[in-house]
Amino acid sequence: MSSGQPAAGSGQQPAAGSGQSFVRSTMRIFDLSLGEMLWARRTIFMALIVAAPVFLAVVSRIVSANGTAVLRINGERVGGGGIFGVMIWILYLKFIIPALGVFYGTSLIADEVEDKTITYLFTRPIPRRSIVMGKYLAYVACAASVVLPSVMIVFMLMVPFGEIGRSFGPLLGDLGIIAIGLAVYGAVFLLAGVMLKRPLVAGLVFAFGWEPIALLLPGYLKHFTIAYYLQALMPQAMPADDTLSLLQAVVRDVPSATVSLLWLLFALVIALILAMRAVESREYILEQ
Amino acid sequence: MTAVIEAEHLSKWYGQVSGLNDVTVAVPSGITGLLGPNGAGKSTFMKLVTGQLRPSTGTVRVCGDPIWGNPAQYFRLGFCPEQDAFYERMTGLEWVTALARLHGLSPDAADAAARRALETVDLLEAADRKIGAYSKGMRQRVKLAQAIAHDPALLILDEPLSGLDPIMRRRTIRLIKDWGCAGKSILVSSHILHEIEAMTSNILLMHNGRILAEGNVYQIRALIDEHPHTVSIRVGDPRALARRLLTDEDVSSLRFEPGVVVVETPRPDAFYSRLTQLAASGEGGTIEEVTSPDDNLQAVFTYLVKT
Numbered sequence: 001m002s003s004g005q006p007a008a009g010s011g012q013q014p015a016a017g018s019g020q021s022f023v024r025s026t027m028r029i030f031d032l033s034l035g036e037m038l039w040a041r042r043t044i045f046m047a048l049i050v051a052a053p054v055f056l057a058v059v060s061r062i063v064s065a066n067g068t069a070v071l072r073i074n075g076e077r078v079g080g081g082g083i084f085g086v087m088i089w090i091l092y093l094k095f096i097i098p099a100l101g102v103f104y105g106t107s108l109i110a111d112e113v114e115d116k117t118i119t120y121l122f123t124r125p126i127p128r129r130s131i132v133m134g135k136y137l138a139y140v141a142c143a144a145s146v147v148l149p150s151v152m153i154v155f156m157l158m159v160p161f162g163e164i165g166r167s168f169g170p171l172l173g174d175l176g177i178i179a180i181g182l183a184v185y186g187a188v189f190l191l192a193g194v195m196l197k198r199p200l201v202a203g204l205v206f207a208f209g210w211e212p213i214a215l216l217l218p219g220y221l222k223h224f225t226i227a228y229y230l231q232a233l234m235p236q237a238m239p240a241d242d243t244l245s246l247l248q249a250v251v252r253d254v255p256s257a258t259v260s261l262l263w264l265l266f267a268l269v270i271a272l273i274l275a276m277r278a279v280e281s282r283e284y285i286l287e288q
Numbered sequence: 289m290t291a292v293i294e295a296e297h298l299s300k301w302y303g304q305v306s307g308l309n310d311v312t313v314a315v316p317s318g319i320t321g322l323l324g325p326n327g328a329g330k331s332t333f334m335k336l337v338t339g340q341l342r343p344s345t346g347t348v349r350v351c352g353d354p355i356w357g358n359p360a361q362y363f364r365l366g367f368c369p370e371q372d373a374f375y376e377r378m379t380g381l382e383w384v385t386a387l388a389r390l391h392g393l394s395p396d397a398a399d400a401a402a403r404r405a406l407e408t409v410d411l412l413e414a415a416d417r418k419i420g421a422y423s424k425g426m427r428q429r430v431k432l433a434q435a436i437a438h439d440p441a442l443l444i445l446d447e448p449l450s451g452l453d454p455i456m457r458r459r460t461i462r463l464i465k466d467w468g469c470a471g472k473s474i475l476v477s478s479h480i481l482h483e484i485e486a487m488t489s490n491i492l493l494m495h496n497g498r499i500l501a502e503g504n505v506y507q508i509r510a511l512i513d514e515h516p517h518t519v520s521i522r523v524g525d526p527r528a529l530a531r532r533l534l535t536d537e538d539v540s541s542l543r544f545e546p547g548v549v550v551v552e553t554p555r556p557d558a559f560y561s562r563l564t565q566l567a568a569s570g571e572g573g574t575i576e577e578v579t580s581p582d583d584n585l586q587a588v589f590t591y592l593v594k595t
Contacts, residue, residue: 020359020392032386036375116373120434123338124390125362280357283341285302286371 022133025126029134030141037142042107046100046143050150053091057157081167084158085234088174092151093181093230098207100143101185106199108135108190109279116286129276136190136272143182148175177233184226184264187271194278226267229260292317292442292473293337297346300332300497307332309497310346315475319468321484321505322477324494330477331370333494334446337475338367351442363391366440368431370447370477376420380411380430383419384437391438398437405437406430410459424451424577432460436467443467445476449483453575454564461486480580481505482517482556516540517556521549521563522577529572536562 037043060083109132112118121131151174159167185207192199192206214221215228222228232254255263291314300308308329324330335341336348339355339362348355355361375383384402385395393401406412409429414422419430428451435443445464449457464487468474478484484491485505493501523529526549533539533551538559541552553559567575 024392025390028389031389036377039377116369116371117375119340119367119369119371119373120387121390122340123362123365123367124387125359125392126390127359285341 020126022127022130025130026134026137029121029126029131030137033135033138034141037138038145042103043142043146045103046146049096049099050147053087053096053154054150054157056087056091057154061157080158080160081163084155084167085174087154087158088151088178089231089234092147092178093234094212094227096147097178097181098185098211098227100147100182101189102200102203102207104139104143105186105189106193106203108132108139108193109275110193110199113284113286118284119286122284128280132190132194132276132279133272136186136275139186139190140179140183143186144179147178147182151175151178173233177230180233180261180264181226181230184230184268184271187268187275188226191271191275191278194275194282226264229255229264232260233257290317291315292351293475294349294352295333295336295346296348298333298336298343298348299345300336300341301344306497308336311497311499312346313492313499313502315473315492316490317473318490319464319474319476319488321488321491322475322494323479323481323484323491324477324500325479328479328494329497330479330494331446332497334367334444334475334477338365338444363438364441366435366438366443368435368443368445368448370450372424372427372451374419374427374430377418379416379418380406380422380426380433381415384430384434387434388437393438401437401439402433405433408436408463409433425453425456428452429456429460432463441471441473443472443474443476445474447477447479449478449480451577451579454560454567454578457483457578458564482560516552516554517559518580519551519553519556519559519563520545520579521551521575522547522579523549523573523575525573529566529575532566532572538562 060080064080109118112121112135122128152171155167155171155174156164188206189199189203192203196202211225211227214225215231293313293315295311295313298308298311299306311329311333322330322333332341336343337350337355339350339358342356350361351364353361355365378386381399381402384405385398388398388401388405389395391398403412403415406415409432411426411429411433414426419427422430428448432445432448435445448464449460452460461483464474464476468488476484476487489505491502491505492499521529526544526547530542530544530549533542533549536559538553538555539551540554543550551559563575563578566572
């Protein structure tokens, strides 16, 4: 080893009392986590998931080019724009976004604990809550950077060229709803990840068990889902041609967009605050 | 001497299991060795001292201030954990720089600090290689680099010599001693007496979650010498190394395990010195890893507990 002298000698040792600011620490954790996340195996899995709608859009485009109707509802041929709307709701909002929320959100802190790398973050002069927030923001950025381009590619493939200008406004709306969905599901499952012992199982049950069932039931249970409020933000009514959708239409009780946004914001903020408080106060016993 | 770490009636329980039991101790500035067999409570003590765990009862203060929930304390504390855990896809330089940034350094300052730290631990040449491709010794050294990069006044090193080859072991011991001479306070744990003895004479002996003894290492030296010291050496050609070692008076017995020579020696200091020479000369093949089961230390502790 080259020298016995201390390494840095920068002497950055302010008086004890407080660590670095929350915002500054959050941005540094964001920087550290985003790079790790973008190249993680989980991101490859995410890219494969969001490639599925693109593949379906390509197939649909090829089929429609032959003059065959890809989707008919009540005997009426549904155009590319309509199919795009169906894909946004069924593929993205009901499957991809909750799935990404579960797999990413639950692992944001749990992976660091399982890999025992959390020690390096917990022994730095930064508030623990900034670790939670920085990782959460990195998840939102990473997920949005993979999912939103996929939506735009599907849009370009599905919507006829002449309708693109007219449909661009609704597209921005769809992108916004997807971003909100990623943020809210991510925050809720992040909370599950720091509070529960088996967050992945609980998350999957919530996203693919509880939510579809609660949406079907009359009464207030659907208010305890995220999909209920996301559905209310959809700019276009979803086409219905099966019994399930008709049943949903009967029990449909849609809040206004403003009310939905406020509830989603409330869920996001509360989930993040609880997750940060849990990590601040919790001890992590790492087995050697 | 002023105490850098003060614990008063410090206990830690994991459910029904006691990790640390009513420890009251003042760790002075300078180098202090924390010695005890596996499961003695060394790591629990270090986790309490580094604020990763909250005391069940009692208090722990670092440089006069509590550590749990007090992140500003980490400006003056550097921690090298025992676990072999990393962001494997990052290079050594990226990792140490990113962690230095969490101490409030600008990108340029963090990069410079990381390079200095990596140079200090002889890892600058491999700084741009991914940590996943590092050998065990390099991984141990990059952990040391992240602990010193922000120039802390107090270093907590949990088994820093674990898995190092004899030459790196000797260099790391020298480095820790030099840091001590440069005014750093260092608490270093090990289950191997002669390692601690090579760094400092000031030790804390732990056993079953308690501080069994504190003070000068030479007081227990005589006890430890009564028990043969076991050394396990992973080497490319175990039989060639065994042939070399058998000519040595410091070896009392020797046996083989797959890829490993297990040696018992009544004089560990002389034996390790000889082993380092062998490693440097390449005689007996390339030595990959040297570990020491703590059987002999356990025997001493058992003796101390009985008396």
